[in-house]
Amino acid sequence: MAEGRGATSPRMLLRRLREVMAGTGAPEQRLATVVRVIAANMVAEVCSVYLMRAGDILELFATEGLKPEAVHVTRMRVGEGLVGDIAAHARPLNLADAQSHPQFAYRPETGEEIYHSLMGVPILRGGRVIGVLVVQNRTRRRYSDEELEALETVAMVLAELVGSGQIVSNDELSKVDGNATLPLRLEGRMLAEGVALGVAVLHEPRILVQKTIAEDIPFEKSRLEEAIRALRAAVDRMLDSFDKAMVGESRDILEAYKMFAHDRGWLVRLHEAVESGLTAEAAVERVQTDTRQRMQAIVDPYLRERLADFDDLAHRLLLHLSGRTATAASERLPDAAVLFARTMGPAELLDYERPRLRAIVLEEGSPTSHVAIVARALGIPVIGHCEGAVASIEPGDRVVVDADHGHLYIRPGVDVVQAFRANLALRAERQAKYAALRDEPAVTLSGERISLNINAGLLVDLAYLEEAGADGIGLYRTELQFMVRASFPRVGVQTELYTRVLDQAGARPVIFRTLDVGGDKLLPYLRDGETEENPALGWRAIRIGLDRPALLRSQLRALLQAAAGRDLNVMFPMVAEVAEFAKARDIFERERQRMEESGKALPRRVRLGTMLEVPALAWQLPALLPLVDFISVGSNDLMQFLFASDRGNARLIDRYDLLSPAMLSFLRWVVGQCEAAGVDLSLCGEMAGRPLEAMALIGLGFRSISMHAGAIGPVKEMLRSLSVPPLAAYLSELLALPDRSLRGRLQSFAKDRGVIL
Numbered sequence: 001m002a003e004g005r006g007a008t009s010p011r012m013l014l015r016r017l018r019e020v021m022a023g024t025g026a027p028e029q030r031l032a033t034v035v036r037v038i039a040a041n042m043v044a045e046v047c048s049v050y051l052m053r054a055g056d057i058l059e060l061f062a063t064e065g066l067k068p069e070a071v072h073v074t075r076m077r078v079g080e081g082l083v084g085d086i087a088a089h090a091r092p093l094n095l096a097d098a099q100s101h102p103q104f105a106y107r108p109e110t111g112e113e114i115y116h117s118l119m120g121v122p123i124l125r126g127g128r129v130i131g132v133l134v135v136q137n138r139t140r141r142r143y144s145d146e147e148l149e150a151l152e153t154v155a156m157v158l159a160e161l162v163g164s165g166q167i168v169s170n171d172e173l174s175k176v177d178g179n180a181t182l183p184l185r186l187e188g189r190m191l192a193e194g195v196a197l198g199v200a201v202l203h204e205p206r207i208l209v210q211k212t213i214a215e216d217i218p219f220e221k222s223r224l225e226e227a228i229r230a231l232r233a234a235v236d237r238m239l240d241s242f243d244k245a246m247v248g249e250s251r252d253i254l255e256a257y258k259m260f261a262h263d264r265g266w267l268v269r270l271h272e273a274v275e276s277g278l279t280a281e282a283a284v285e286r287v288q289t290d291t292r293q294r295m296q297a298i299v300d301p302y303l304r305e306r307l308a309d310f311d312d313l314a315h316r317l318l319l320h321l322s323g324r325t326a327t328a329a330s331e332r333l334p335d336a337a338v339l340f341a342r343t344m345g346p347a348e349l350l351d352y353e354r355p356r357l358r359a360i361v362l363e364e365g366s367p368t369s370h371v372a373i374v375a376r377a378l379g380i381p382v383i384g385h386c387e388g389a390v391a392s393i394e395p396g397d398r399v400v401v402d403a404d405h406g407h408l409y410i411r412p413g414v415d416v417v418q419a420f421r422a423n424l425a426l427r428a429e430r431q432a433k434y435a436a437l438r439d440e441p442a443v444t445l446s447g448e449r450i451s452l453n454i455n456a457g458l459l460v461d462l463a464y465l466e467e468a469g470a471d472g473i474g475l476y477r478t479e480l481q482f483m484v485r486a487s488f489p490r491v492g493v494q495t496e497l498y499t500r501v502l503d504q505a506g507a508r509p510v511i512f513r514t515l516d517v518g519g520d521k522l523l524p525y526l527r528d529g530e531t532e533e534n535p536a537l538g539w540r541a542i543r544i545g546l547d548r549p550a551l552l553r554s555q556l557r558a559l560l561q562a563a564a565g566r567d568l569n570v571m572f573p574m575v576a577e578v579a580e581f582a583k584a585r586d587i588f589e590r591e592r593q594r595m596e597e598s599g600k601a602l603p604r605r606v607r608l609g610t611m612l613e614v615p616a617l618a619w620q621l622p623a624l625l626p627l628v629d630f631i632s633v634g635s636n637d638l639m640q641f642l643f644a645s646d647r648g649n650a651r652l653i654d655r656y657d658l659l660s661p662a663m664l665s666f667l668r669w670v671v672g673q674c675e676a677a678g679v680d681l682s683l684c685g686e687m688a689g690r691p692l693e694a695m696a697l698i699g700l701g702f703r704s705i706s707m708h709a710g711a712i713g714p715v716k717e718m719l720r721s722l723s724v725p726p727l728a729a730y731l732s733e734l735l736a737l738p739d740r741s742l743r744g745r746l747q748s749f750a751k752d753r754g755v756i757l
């Protein structure tokens with residue numbers, strides 16, 4: 001080996017290995033032959049295979065060069081010695097003087113003390129480490145990059161032999177607990193609270209390569225070329241359809257895909273891998289492992305981000321090669337699933353079956369992104385902004401999600417699992433305490449009655465109305481029902497749906513918000529606009545409603561029909577000027593008149609209002625207030641427009657604070673205006689569901705707030721321990737401060753006054 005390349009080419013080695021693998025004889029015997037062939041081909045004095053056994057133990061299974069009696073005797077833990085280190089980090093080692101490495105652990109039974117140089121690579125199956133392949137030489141030398149690549153290719157072939165379950169049973173392989181690496185803890189951000197224990201599932205599953213050695217290289221080449229052609233065509237098609245859609249960021253990603261799908265370096269490497277004797281699938285996996293290793297060393301976050309693009313592209317190429325399409329989301333969910341994705345839209349989340357889903361981990365996302373809002377409504381904990389999460393897990397790994405603290409534990413030890421079981425029990429106790437509060441009045445210590453409402457949008461939410469003891473539904477997001485359908489629901493279907501909502505709510509009032517799509521809420525069947533640079537500021541919500549009056553009309557008609565004989569509350573989203581509200585109200589009035597003229601039953605009472613989430617509208621309140629029955633502040637959008645700070649951008653999560661003098665002064669101005677005009681005011685953004693923020697809102701004068709159902713208990717507990725006048729006085733002083741946030745001061749206030757947060 002010291003002379004450079006091995007005696008034969010990788011292609012000949014692969015051919016030889018194919019003969020051995022196809023041959024007769026017990027699998028272990030074939031493994032012994034394999035190590036002999038590799039040693040001879042690579043001019044190595046030693047070639048050994050260690051395989052993973054239950055309990056994360058690596059056991060020597062075959063060797064050429066070490067003492068034969070060490071086979072099945074030499075064993076080490078993952079993380080122990082050089083072999084254990086390769087398994088723990090799933091990365092190769094290439095050492096000229098292995099014995100001087102701090103991780104070297106001497107095993108006398110092997111007789112390895114005379115070998116100085118060592119090169120080892122993990123044997124990976126579907127991304128999991130199932131063993132380690134090592135070659136050793138007496139002389140002190142560093143193996144070349146070509147040699148390392150050849151050894152990695154051979155490791156793929158071995159993975160096929162081992163993964164067949166004939167050497168270590170499949171049963172045992174699957175029991176090897178999270179055998180990729182050691183336990184790992186990653187940090188992210190809480191997007192929806194809660195704690196969960198479950199099994200990792202990839203939102204976009206990886207594909208297991210079944211066959212690694214090519215029988216017919218020209219055939220594999222043509223398969224590869226065909227798959228690349230299909231991939232390029234698919235990316236072009238996606239780009240075409242996105243041209244008409246309302247997304248900016250997704251388009252950038254697709255443009256990047258297109259560039260990579262034509263990247264010469266990538267294509268050359270794929271062809272070389274097939275040339276060396278691999279099947280097309282194995283070539284894709286092989287090149288991707290390389291790309292990943294190379295790119296993981298890059299520090300630049302933008303370039304590292306591109307690794308995810310390459311991973312995704314390789315995945316798509318494998319899909320084309322296997323002739324498969326992505327399977328329906330919920331078909332693949334085990335019980336107690338924790339879903340991992342780089343990013344996900346709310347509609348994709350709704351595709352999964354709720355009962356099996358325990359938690360979600362995203363590499364991107366922010367607390368007011370709609371996937372987080374939907375997850376919160378469903379009571380699913382979410383960690384977002386969790387860099388590297390997707391690459392760090394293997395499907396089937398056990399994980400603990402502590403969303404409250406933004407901690408993700410991958411393959412946790414028993415101690416961590418026990419601690420979380422205890423934590424879950426504590427939570428159950430807390431829930432029981434909130435349940436006991438259910439029938440207690442939502443009245444502060446100083447006597448203010450606060451109306452607590454829930455935000456809803458799915459039929460499952462309605463059950464919580466009763467359970468949480470809420471006063472009503474302060475925000476019914478009608479678009480969620482539109483997002484789970486393949487086409488625009490007709491009036492009849494909508495009427496039926498709204499009737500069910502009103503039936504279930506009974507005497508409790510429901511505020512229906514008309515369709516609020518656009519931004520991060522896309523309807524696949526409503527792709528009318530140009531690609532938008534800034535979808536949050538784009539053609540969305542009431543703007544679509546007014547430009548496509550037939551859509552709005554059909555929804556208003558359905559609402560009127562559903563509410564025949566009962567109360568109907570309707571509000572419009574994203575209203576920016578009084579004229580928009582006036583137009584929307586006119587459309588509503590015309591529908592009502594039409595119904596009246598045709599002799600249909602009308603609602604008993606109608607109240608029309610608007611969301612206040614665009615700052616401009618606040619400066620028209622004197623003109624607006626005489627026209628509306630109520631106003632509901634949408635603090636999620638308001639915050640992003642007030643601070644010019646994208647609500648979905650993970651990098652901006654902590655940049656500005658809702659509890660800033662600016663936001664709170666703005667809200668106080670709105671409270672004052674509504675009070676003077678005698679117009680009902682509420683707030684239905686995510687801030688209403690956090691006890692400290694809710695405390696500030698009550699201090700500012702809000703007497704009605706709406707939140708996800710799970711927040712009613714904690715917010716009620718808070719307000720029942722709050723005396724409002726001292727807080728209102730204190731807040732008045734605070735608003736003039738130059739501070740960026742009043743959070744710390746409000747927390748101290750709560751602590752000093754015994755307010756339960």
Ligand code: PEP
Binds near residue numbers: 634636638686
């Ligand atoms: C808001 O913007 O605060 C709001 C309640 O609406 P959505 O989150 O659906 O945009």
Ligand code: MG
Binds near residue numbers: 634
């Ligand atoms: Mg909004």
